[in-house]
Amino acid sequence: MDSSYLPSTIKQFEYYKSLGDKTIAQLTFDELKKEFAQDSNSVSIIVKHLVGNMLSRWTNFLTEDGEKKWRKRDEEFIDDFKSKDELLDAWNKGWNCLFTAIKPLSNHNLEQVIYIRNQGHSVTEAINRQMMHYAYHVGQIVYIGKLIKGEHWKSLSIPKGQSKAYNKDKFQHDKSRKHFTEDL
Numbered sequence: 001m002d003s004s005y006l007p008s009t010i011k012q013f014e015y016y017k018s019l020g021d022k023t024i025a026q027l028t029f030d031e032l033k034k035e036f037a038q039d040s041n042s043v044s045i046i047v048k049h050l051v052g053n054m055l056s057r058w059t060n061f062l063t064e065d066g067e068k069k070w071r072k073r074d075e076e077f078i079d080d081f082k083s084k085d086e087l088l089d090a091w092n093k094g095w096n097c098l099f100t101a102i103k104p105l106s107n108h109n110l111e112q113v114i115y116i117r118n119q120g121h122s123v124t125e126a127i128n129r130q131m132m133h134y135a136y137h138v139g140q141i142v143y144i145g146k147l148i149k150g151e152h153w154k155s156l157s158i159p160k161g162q163s164k165a166y167n168k169d170k171f172q173h174d175k176s177r178k179h180f181t182e183d184l
Contacts, residue, residue: 006105008179009127013102015181016131016138017095020047022156023145024091029084031148042079043141047091049076050137054094057116057130058101062109066116066126102127 024032024043032044041049056071081087110124121129146153158166 003107005110005124006102006107009131010099010102011179011181012131013095013098013134016134018181019156020091020138020141022154023142024084024088026149026154027145029081029087031145032084032087033079033081034144034148036144036147041077041140043144044079044081044087045077046137046141046144047087048079048081049073050134051090051094052076053130053133054098057126058097061101061114061126062112062123065118066114098130 024047027043032047033042035042035045052071052073053076056068057066059068081090105123110122112123113120114123114126115121116126116129142156
């Protein structure tokens, strides 16, 4: 695998974290706890689930199964955060666990087999699996945030009606190779 995979992966994870960060920043604690239907998940519950998953998957991930015996997944869907600060502390703890695990990796780690619920994955497959899982849930967080804020939502991407101006600006620059998040 070429040497761009790990740096690109880290940038992608940082991007998804930033989308969550920017959404959470726009919401009050009561808004973070809002559920739209019975048995739906609030932003708060999704954060709790992501944190539980991250801590389980990335703690000693090269040497232990990614589904830890101490994880209580069903409890991740019970909203018991007492404050926005507590939610943010948990959110950051989960992401810090992930980054602590993947930043020291090198290309020679990528084909190593690790296990999640006794199912073998290469490190590359495990990273891809988790990235897609987190992107799925961060997308839910952003969507819920947009629903809650309505017209007061601050766009996290190209705002509606601004694509032409955005593209015009991009095409005024010379071609270059860089990760798309470097311009955000």
